[in-house]
Amino acid sequence: MRYLITGGAGFIGSHLADHLTRRGDSVILLDDLSAGNLWNVSHLLDGGSEPKATLYVGTVQDSSLVDELVSRVDGIFHLAAVVGMRRVLASPELTVRTHVTGGRNVLSAASRRAVPLLIASSSEVYGNAHAGQLSESLPIRIDPARGPRWAYAWSKARVESFVLHDPGPAQAQAVIARPFNCVGPRQSARYGMVLPTLVGQALRGDDLTVHGDGLQRRSFCHVSDLVDGLVRLLDSPATAGRVYNIGSREEMSILDLARRVIECTGSTSGMKFVPHAEVYGPTFEDVPRRVPDLRRIESAIGWKPIHGVSAAINDLVEEIRQTKKRRPLRVQRAVQSARA
Secondary structure, rough: OOOEEEEEOOOOHHHHHHHHOOOOEEEEEEEEOOOOOHHHHHHHHHHOOOOEEEEEEOOOOHHHHHHHHHHHHHHHHEEEOOOOHHHHHHHHHHHHHHHHHHHHHHHHHHHHOOOOOEEEOOOHHOOOOOOEEEOOOOEEEEEEEEHHOOHHHHHHHHHHHHHOOOOOHHHHHHHEEEEEOOOOOOOOOOOOOOOOOHHHHHHHOOOOEEOOOOOOOOEEEEEEHHHHHHHHHHHHHOOOOEEEOOOOEEEEEEEHHHHHHHHHHHHOOOEEEEEEHHHHOOOOOOOEEEOOOHHHHHHHHOOOOOOOOHHHHHHHHHHHHHHOOOOOOEEEOEEEOOOO
16 A cells, blocks of 8 residues: 655654554655654664655645645545644634645545545644543634634644535545544654653753743643554544544643653753743643543444553653764755656
């Protein structure tokens, strides 16, 4: 099988490419490298005359490029997105354009060519209106007027609607996944991602930055578990036309997460509490709790996460240490221009 992964050089996309190539599939990666990077996939591009992957540097907003790449594959994982709250707040218009236009381009090409498609949405679509575990059956209520943060959630929900309200080919062949706080190696602290930020601070001996009072609660899913779930969702024809949460039930406060990082790294770091408004501006709304109801995905494909937060912390620590030993990256023959 041959798959297209949009956002393929990113954190999740590169792990997905690893998973697929390990089982014998080949992959085409499309990425504009705004958040992804060559280091994530360089090992897949070093295949001599037969690399395991080909990377096209381009954007999902290019409909002709998307259509051309879709014509070459048997399945699609659409992961391309604006990554990180800092980037979303800085560029809400770019966020909407990337998600909505890119999502429409990928979905249209997949529908025309009858190619199965998984669309990565987000737990952000649940907004800030629900308490308790979040079920896929809950109504979506997002008001973009409340601040630029919600441009991300609104645009992800809009792409979902392209599938859920189209009774034709799109609904018959596309499945939607809503990931909850994916973490693990290759995740960058560049745009404010919480776990790599905390791990990096702990290893340097800096105080760990906790936003607000740190009592906001999340569940963190190891990227290897997430990728396994994404592949199994696309592999199962019965999942098409539906939405599935994918995440972990290991719920903890951000304060407890910081304590776990200190414990796992053996750091002597302390903590510093920083108001959200100081980091993200006065209009920022935090979400006090976001934990998934996983019954639907468990029932559909039997998927359950097996790695805990400590495993993700340990994997991040090991990656940071290995990064210091990297040699200069060569230009890869399997990197193509958008029109190659």
